[in-house]
Amino acid sequence: MTKQMLLISVPLGKAERVVQLATQAGASGATILHTREGFAEPKAFQLEPQRDLVMIVTSPEIRAGIEESVQQGFDQTIEFYCLPIIDSVGLDRGLPIKE
Amino acid sequence: MDKEITETLKTPNTLMVGVVTRGQGSRMMNLLRRRGAHYAVCTFAEGTVPGHILKMLQLAKTKKELVLAFINDEIEDNCYRGLSMDLKIEQPGHGVAFSIPLCGNPTAPEKTELSGALIIVDKGKGEDVLDVFDDLGLRGGTMLSAYGGASIAKILFDMPVQPEKEVVFLVTPSEKIKEMLTSLETELQMSEPNQGIAVTFAISRSIGLFTEAKKGS
Structure with missing residues (x-):
């Protein structure tokens, strides 16, 4: 079974909501990284906004459902990035498969 | 002179990951954004230097920053050139950078070294x-x-x-x-x-x- 890693970047504090929505859509877990965002042309005194980067390992079958569920839970447009996974360990017991 | 600004942002199909010394993360993010990266974030990380003596002296960890930038592979050359020129990244101790093709990238190689x-x-x-x-x-x-x-x-x-x-x-x-x-x-x-x-x-x-x-x- 092929797997993919979904990367979702949201403003700080919104990660829990993303995880909740993704779990409802069939995701089995998530990992959150606290990050800060960079700008193309920062000003002399520029604060870098903090972002939460949510990483979800999923199967291609339920990926679209997760994206739709997360997008519906937010007013602003959410960017989704997807990484193809070549091999894995520790996932074969947990990933739900869409009926 | 090397062209820095890329006029249009194209759909990202590659994830560029950089590991640089603490304090250089923002510089790398801004550099990649100027050269056309769609989005870039940065987080604190620790580099691990193997070696028993360094481990005993509690010096086996070095403070780093990890940069994740989503780019289109058309600007990949431009980004690598920028990293090489501005951050001297190909020199030892200055950091590393690598690219991971995203899902649906048509230029992704079948097998990689x-x-x-x-x-x-x-x-x-x-x-x-x-x-x-x-x-x-x-x-x-x-x-x-x-x-x-x-x-x-x-x-x-x-x-x-x-x-x-x-x-x-x-x-x-x-x-x-x-x-x-x-x-x-x-x-x-x-x-x-x-x-x-x-x-x-x-x-x-x-x-x-x-x-x-x-x-x-």
């Missing part, structure tokens, strides 16, 4: 992962602090509990990946529930990585 491994374990177990790498002769992992999303404690006590995790990232030749995954499975029992996960990605391009050839020169 290098692979990246991302291992997510509970806090405190990152060292065990590094010990496994050490036994296999793999070097240069990067460790990050993260939080888990699945919390049993929250369900039980209705309290907001975020389990702490450690993420270890390692770039290694593709032929060693299978052996590494087998070792992680046997040594850390990763096939059992709640023992962590390990996933691997193809790496299409890299700069600044330590190689045995460089060591000899």
Whole structure:
């Protein structure tokens, strides 16, 4: 079974909501990284906004459902990035498969 | 003069990952954004230097920053050129950068010489992962602090509990990946529930990585 890693970047504090929505859509877990965002042309005194980067390992079958569920839970447009996974360990017991 | 600004932002199809010295993360992010990266974020990380003496002296960890930039592969050359010119990234000790093709990238190679491994374990177990790498002769992992999303404690006590995790990232030749995954499975029992996960990605391009050839020169 092929797997993919979904990367979702949201403003700080919104990660829990993303995880909740993704779990409802069939995701089995998530990992959150606290990050800060960079700008193309920062000003002399520029604060870098903090972002939460949510990483979800999923199967291609339920990926679209997760994206739709997360997008519906937010007013602003959410960017989704997807990484193809070549091999894995520790996932074969947990990933739900869409009926 | 090298052209810096890319006028239009194209749909990203490559993830560019950079590991640089603490303090250089913002510089790298801004550089990549100026050269047309769609989006870039940065987080604190720790580089791991193998060696028993450094470990004994508690000097085996170096402070780093990990940059994730989503780019279109048309600007990839421009980004690598910028990293090479401004951050001198190909020189030893200045950092590393590599590219992972995203899903649906038409130019993604079938087979790659290098692979990246991302291992997510509970806090405190990152060292065990590094010990496994050490036994296999793999070097240069990067460790990050993260939080888990699945919390049993929250369900039980209705309290907001975020389990702490450690993420270890390692770039290694593709032929060693299978052996590494087998070792992680046997040594850390990763096939059992709640023992962590390990996933691997193809790496299409890299700069600044330590190689045995460089060591000899």
